[in-house]
Amino acid sequence: MAAQPFAGGFTAEARRPAWQDFMRKLMALPQVVNAVQRVRVGATPARQVYREDNVRLLQYESDVEKRFRTPLVFVFALVNRPYILDLRPGKSVVSHFVNRGFETYNVDWGRPTPGDQHLGLEDYVLQYLDNVVDQVRRRTGCEQISLLGYCMGGTMTAMYAALRPEKVRNLILLAAPVDWSSRDSLLSVWTDPKYFDVDRVVEVFGNAPPQWLQASFLMLKPVQNLVEKWVGFYQQMEDEKFLEDFFAMETWLNDNIPVAGETFRQFVKYCFQRNLLIQGKLEIGAEQVDLGNIRCPILNLIAQQDHLVHPNQSLSFNDATRSTDRKTIVFPAGHIGMAVGSRAHRDLWPKVADWLEQRSETVRPAAARQRPAEPEARARASRST
Amino acid sequence: MPADERTVPTDPFTAFWCDVLRRMSGAGFNMPSPDSELAEQMRRAFFDAWARYFDEFFRSEAFMASMKQAMDSTLAWQQMWKEHLQRGLSAAQVPSREDTDHIVMLIRGVEDRILEKLEQLSERVAKLEGRPRRTAAAAATSASGGKPAARRGRAAKASRAARR
Numbered sequence: 001m002a003a004q005p006f007a008g009g010f011t012a013e014a015r016r017p018a019w020q021d022f023m024r025k026l027m028a029l030p031q032v033v034n035a036v037q038r039v040r041v042g043a044t045p046a047r048q049v050y051r052e053d054n055v056r057l058l059q060y061e062s063d064v065e066k067r068f069r070t071p072l073v074f075v076f077a078l079v080n081r082p083y084i085l086d087l088r089p090g091k092s093v094v095s096h097f098v099n100r101g102f103e104t105y106n107v108d109w110g111r112p113t114p115g116d117q118h119l120g121l122e123d124y125v126l127q128y129l130d131n132v133v134d135q136v137r138r139r140t141g142c143e144q145i146s147l148l149g150y151c152m153g154g155t156m157t158a159m160y161a162a163l164r165p166e167k168v169r170n171l172i173l174l175a176a177p178v179d180w181s182s183r184d185s186l187l188s189v190w191t192d193p194k195y196f197d198v199d200r201v202v203e204v205f206g207n208a209p210p211q212w213l214q215a216s217f218l219m220l221k222p223v224q225n226l227v228e229k230w231v232g233f234y235q236q237m238e239d240e241k242f243l244e245d246f247f248a249m250e251t252w253l254n255d256n257i258p259v260a261g262e263t264f265r266q267f268v269k270y271c272f273q274r275n276l277l278i279q280g281k282l283e284i285g286a287e288q289v290d291l292g293n294i295r296c297p298i299l300n301l302i303a304q305q306d307h308l309v310h311p312n313q314s315l316s317f318n319d320a321t322r323s324t325d326r327k328t329i330v331f332p333a334g335h336i337g338m339a340v341g342s343r344a345h346r347d348l349w350p351k352v353a354d355w356l357e358q359r360s361e362t363v364r365p366a367a368a369r370q371r372p373a374e375p376e377a378r379a380r381a382s383r384s385t
Numbered sequence: 386m387p388a389d390e391r392t393v394p395t396d397p398f399t400a401f402w403c404d405v406l407r408r409m410s411g412a413g414f415n416m417p418s419p420d421s422e423l424a425e426q427m428r429r430a431f432f433d434a435w436a437r438y439f440d441e442f443f444r445s446e447a448f449m450a451s452m453k454q455a456m457d458s459t460l461a462w463q464q465m466w467k468e469h470l471q472r473g474l475s476a477a478q479v480p481s482r483e484d485t486d487h488i489v490m491l492i493r494g495v496e497d498r499i500l501e502k503l504e505q506l507s508e509r510v511a512k513l514e515g516r517p518r519r520t521a522a523a524a525a526t527s528a529s530g531g532k533p534a535a536r537r538g539r540a541a542k543a544s545r546a547a548r549r
Binding site: 118186189190194196200201206219221223224227231 | 428432435436439440443444449450452453456460463464467482485486489490493
């Protein structure tokens, strides 16, 4: 039975368990410092295979035999670093695909410098991303590739798939906003043109300042981010595994980068304020982005408790396309929990990998076709005998 | 008025304190142990109430107006600071970030003009050779590394449109 210090009065005896607990936490402080010092991010070895300006294409390396010809490219948002998709062993989305024999790449957009403030969506989508896709196609000899876009990276991936549908075989969107018509998300409220003058921000700062972005993300859930998280930390600070995960996550959360000014302006204006993408009115460069051009298989992964991208912002995507093979999974997790949550790694990502396996070209088509069909063929054979 | 509507307050804090008082009176005013499940539940309810309160507040007109005011003053201050700094650097004949940005803009402008010129030239060559326009465009595309030659030029125009 738990001690009842207040029931027995405010005596020293009654306060002893709480005092002992506090002392234990105090003794754990060197362990915390140690964990901070040796925090590591990134679980899967990767090497750079292509570079253009600040943008790098990383290929993940593995001893697992390559089973699929169709490569998979991860596209992350411009606001944070992409290693969240491969944060730590056991919390790596990348490893699910690498271990299944997919040739897996990740796009690192880099850190924009003040000189990059003029880079717009057309530069990122039609120049950098297109070049990255071409590079992967050239390396693998595959005409079409699979794309997985996360958050704003998902939006950009959807734009790309609409503009260059012939290069995309499968499209997976992870917590990607495409429809800003509802005001469920606080970000949609805060970017209201009546209160938020994006032109002025870009004019004064050049690039969107990372401190502002970081502060906005923190303030979306102030109690959880500024209080609850640290209460949880205090309660579990003696657990070494917890400390490693916690600081890896903190490293990523605080590793904010600026967003190129022109891209920020276009994204806020065209997406948040005018909601042009889902209406088919968005123009990138001189090309109209019509989501109806997307006909490839689509898997739309939505985080049910997403505070950053409300489920309503992603739900309408599938209906806006002309794909006949489309699926939506609404998973009970938060925006970041989709990538690092234990439940997502146990219940969601194996399913996503299965989905992609069924839609990717195998390395040895004949042999591979026999393999998955084997149990079915055996069953058919036994039925016929 | 139905009883439910009368007893359930809509304000998250009133709801929280009503819940606390109800629990305490139910427990005979015994303070719970900090480690007990009840304390955990109370903490959870307290945080939830705060979270709901902040969410409501952050959507309110009052917050939005104050946010706008704070942002306007920050931007004005930043702008003033930039201008002073630039004037100082200019007096010391040291290039500022504005100068490098200006150079970048100039380079991009030159790039746009060259690409547009290239496209015009490709069209002229195509006409001279008597080839259809599509082939000329393809030639221009391959000349610019697989991308349409005047795309950047058009893109620059599009960004200017966004600024408007």
